[in-house]
Amino acid sequence: MDTAPLDGNATAGALEELFAFDVTVARTTCATCGDARPLAELRAYLRAAGTVLRCATCGAVQVRLVRAPDRAWLDLRGVRVLEVAVPHSS
Amino acid sequence: MQWLVGTVTETIPETAQAVTVRLEVPDWPGHRAGQHVDVKLTAEDGYSAQRSYSIASSPEAGALELTVVRIDDGEVSPYLATVLDVGDRIELRGPIGGYFVWDGDDSTPVLLVAGGSGVVPLMAMLRHHAAMQSEAAIHLVYSARARDEVLYAEELRELAQDPHRAVTITLTRETSDAWAGRRGRVDARLLDEVGWPPAVGSQCYVCGPTPFVEAVADALVGLGHAPVNVKTERFGPTGG
Numbered sequence: 626m627d628t629a630p631l632d633g634n635a636t637a638g639a640l641e642e643l644f645a646f647d648v649t650v651a652r653t654t655c656a657t658c659g660d661a662r663p664l665a666e667l668r669a670y671l672r673a674a675g676t677v678l679r680c681a682t683c684g685a686v687q688v689r690l691v692r693a694p695d696r697a698w699l700d701l702r703g704v705r706v707l708e709v710a711v712p713h714s715s
Numbered sequence: 716m717q718w719l720v721g722t723v724t725e726t727i728p729e730t731a732q733a734v735t736v737r738l739e740v741p742d743w744p745g746h747r748a749g750q751h752v753d754v755k756l757t758a759e760d761g762y763s764a765q766r767s768y769s770i771a772s773s774p775e776a777g778a779l780e781l782t783v784v785r786i787d788d789g790e791v792s793p794y795l796a797t798v799l800d801v802g803d804r805i806e807l808r809g810p811i812g813g814y815f816v817w818d819g820d821d822s823t824p825v826l827l828v829a830g831g832s833g834v835v836p837l838m839a840m841l842r843h844h845a846a847m848q849s850e851a852a853i854h855l856v857y858s859a860r861a862r863d864e865v866l867y868a869e870e871l872r873e874l875a876q877d878p879h880r881a882v883t884i885t886l887t888r889e890t891s892d893a894w895a896g897r898r899g900r901v902d903a904r905l906l907d908e909v910g911w912p913p914a915v916g917s918q919c920y921v922c923g924p925t926p927f928v929e930a931v932a933d934a935l936v937g938l939g940h941a942p943v944n945v946k947t948e949r950f951g952p953t954g955g
Contacts, residue, residue: 630925630949630951631925631949631950631951632925632947632948632949633814634751634767634812634814634815634948634949635767635949635951637811637812638716638753638765638767638808638809638811639753641716641811642716647812647813647814649811649812649813649814649815650813650814663814664814665812665814665815665946665947665948666947
């Protein structure tokens, strides 16, 4: 496995096109090992075929993103739970 | 978040390999210290390449500044660092990132640990600290290969004059005897010496090549710093 990947910070621009919230502070729970941490700390692999985010603890793929000019595919099956902060509503 | 067009207003050589590009970006919404932008270059045939660059300027600075270190066989950095000239335009999107940011709205001590070009987002934090006249204790530990690769050397000397700020530079491959400062890698002993005891709850920001970030983050956690207090940004194998 590549020992010197980037991290989730590098994928933030691409993911923010799809989400309404700041993805770097969103927390994922790994569906494989249960590790929970900010997406910014996941290991990111940016390749021509797409972007992969792997669990920082067990290495399992959590997120896959593939882009075409007019659409995007997001595979989140490696994420058990995605937790985001939302503005307070009373 | 859409692609904006920035116009180069100045290019400032920092070292033999690095240039700071100052940009005017209409409708720039402002940024937080530590955030980055994605830059997109498009060739005439439509081929485009994108890279992320940390914002070097403080939120208070009038213009947006990126410091680009040229990687010899890079796709984007050689263009930005050597070809780009005043008046040229580039596409960029941002500001991006809410994790690796320091706003300075509390007085918790801050430890910044930079490997090579990882100093860029941490410099934005130090510049923000100065612009805010923050009284939070802040210490930058900066590892570079040699003296002539140290970015912002003069400005760091000036910033370190303030009693709330300190800068420790360590060189890993400097051969000249003229360097009287520290040598060697950033290790647990150095971090323990210049950092605060974990009980203080200091916020640590580590940025640079991935192996550097992993080693430093592990060392900080090994010293007892809570993982939640250690924020990381990895620049990849070479860090450039």
